[in-house]
Amino acid sequence: MAGTRTPPGTPAYGPGSDAGQPSTPPAPRRGRARATAGSGRMAALLVSPTLLVLTIVVLYPTLMALNESLHGPKGLDPATGFIRTTEPFVGLKNYADIFGAAGERFWNAFWNTTFFTVVTVGLETVIGVAMALIMHKAFRGRALVRAGILVPWAVPTAISGLLWRWIFNSNGIANALVGHQILWTTEGFHAKVAVIVAEVWKTAPFIGLLVLAGLQVIPKEVYEAARIDGASALRQFWHITLPLVKPALLVAVLFRCLDALRMFDLPYILIGAQKNSVETLSMLAQNEASNVRFGPAAAYAVLLFLYVLLIALAFVRLLGADLVGDGAAAGRRRGNKGGRRRIPAPRRAEVSA
């Protein structure tokens, strides 16, 4: 539905090339011009408070961080011998340190973050899709499943960290089930495993819910046709289900990735601060900041920000994730392939946990 609007400034396209929405006649030129002029002023009025707030709480701190990352700690001034009250400008030293002296801790955190993101999002996607398929097949008890599946999402991450620390306690239920005495919450690879298990538990159900929403829009006839053509269940999944839920899945995975890249609460509570095996970039930056080393902390924060930005761009550019979700761009791109049904992109809120 949203694709029926033509944003001003984009070249108009004929009704024939539109993605199967013949019901909207092109607006008369005069009428639209008037509407745009009037609504422009109103839009400015309605949108500016939000933009103002976001400028204050996001843009300004980001610029501050950028500035701060170029400054060193207060301390003795080597020239005068007095304690400085301002922080000296040190240029790119904080960044240079990352590739030198402080490098080990940064790169460890960097690889932990990357490892957690890749593994958790991968597992979540597989488990989530499997859950969605199961829920899609089951006609009775769907309300029960939906109720159950929302529970991990609603549990605060901090509380789930405590819950899993209790489960992974040396005398806890996890060891009772495994039958080994594993000290899960001490340094080592098992700590990573504990974090991954807890994270996947919390977020996989929600990917499942989003994919289910995507599955429910696929018309039954498509499957009937495939069955008549003799496609096996596996081939139906691979050639019909997966391509058709791809837009919904892609956006879900993108948001999950970005969320995993800033992971903080879970490893912090489940394992603890300053543990090499699980320290993520967010934890590293927070730790440095709370120890009043603002310069390096800001440098880590800026690098994490750039990393997140890079991944987001890669998703949007390379995989064509439809971020805004109004389908305008996607509709135009796909318009000529003819009557393919668009699956609505999942709503942002549901992806963030």
Added chain:
Amino acid sequence: MSTTAKWRTWLPYAGVVAVVGYCLAPFYWMLVSSLRRTSDIFDTSLLPSPVSFENFGAVFDPSQGFTRALLNSLIVAGITTSLALLLATFTAYAMARLEFRFKRLILTLVIATSMFPVVSIVVPLLQLFTDIGWINTYQAMIVPSMSFALPLAVWNLTTFFRQMPDELEHAAMIDGCTRGQAFRKIIVPLAAPGIFTTAIITFIAAWNEFLIALTMTNKPEMQTAPVAISKFSGATQFETPFGSQMAAGVLVTVPLVVMVLFFQRRIVAGLTAGAAK
């Protein structure tokens, strides 16, 4: 009935049981553990025997300051949600209904903000708030929380407003309403379930926030519930009070779960069906 046919009928149900079990088992364990006595907290039986509310009593022990933490959480999450919702309703209406330049760019930017690593703004803001003496204040938690609450609310409401047919307003405007009146008298009442749902989602996000609350406070009486629970102390320094942690976890989570189930029903039954009639 052949065996394969039987499998076909029962397999989906087995799947459903597996999914529900996967989701609920850890939560159930939290509940069970919270109902055990401190002396048999390491039991692995599936039911607490005997059932004891000792842990819940310990949570409300004045020395833990849990009541105050709940109040702090309520204040921070409540104010954050109200502010975000107020601003977002207007912005989302403009995003969904009006045509203006840079609309797509602005919407993309707003959404991009919500994916922003929170730590990137927490670090500079911690320094700023230290300088202006805002540490251990509510505003020090509310202001950074807006960075994720506001985009979340804008994004959600935009989707809700978009789902409502244009004809609703056109009809109102033909009947002589101005755009502002149409918004106030037609759109807002019809979008009420959407606004309510958005409020719940935003509230949950703000309620669950940990990093900001942890960084911006160091006095126990200003901590929010998640931070306070993570710092619960036992009788001795070396004993982690798992029982009372689980009990507090249950207390913090159950209201959210109830709210979420309610909100899920609204989404399914809700808005589009009502408005399209």
